Structures are given as C-alpha cells and as structure tokens.
Amino acid sequence: MEHRVALIGIIVSDMASVGRMNDLLHEYSAYIIGRMGLPYPKEEISIISIAMDAPADVISALSGKLGALKSVSTKTILAKKK
Numbered sequence: 001m002e003h004r005v006a007l008i009g010i011i012v013s014d015m016a017s018v019g020r021m022n023d024l025l026h027e028y029s030a031y032i033i034g035r036m037g038l039p040y041p042k043e044e045i046s047i048i049s050i051a052m053d054a055p056a057d058v059i060s061a062l063s064g065k066l067g068a069l070k071s072v073s074t075k076t077i078l079a080k081k082k
Helices: 015-027 056-067
Strands: 003-012 032-040 045-055 072-078
Touching: 003 015, 003 056, 015 045, 015 056, 045 056, 056 072
Parallel strands: none
Antiparallel strands: 003 045, 003 072, 032 045
C-alpha cells in the first residue's frame, strides 16, 4: 500500500485523556516521524502535532481513535501526492 506523509494536529482539553492518547501513539510509533507538544496553561490545553509516514488507512485510523477520546480534537493534513 502507498505511504502518505501527514500531519495530525491534536488539542487536548482534559489531561485525563493523555494516558490513552500516549498509548495510541505508542501503538502507531512505527509510522511516526516526529512529535511536538506545547502546553498552553492560559487556556488549560495542550497542542500536539504528529508527523507521520504511513498508508492512508493507518493515518485515518489513528486520527479517528484520537478524535474519539474525551476532550481530544484532531485535524489531519495529507501531503499532496508527487
């Protein structure tokens, strides 16, 4: 299956969801290029970006699982195909 490069943007507004989120990221770690997290105490949220190189269905699966967590919002951007 063809791999795609993607960026998943995540906003977490309840730190109770962080443990499960980290478990999911660990499950998909073979596809993760890098991760950056920024706490934003003023708004009591965390902003996380995940860069991936994976088949489109794997990217969608991870994004969907993350977005299904309580107080977690996601948005996925796929790089244009060459």
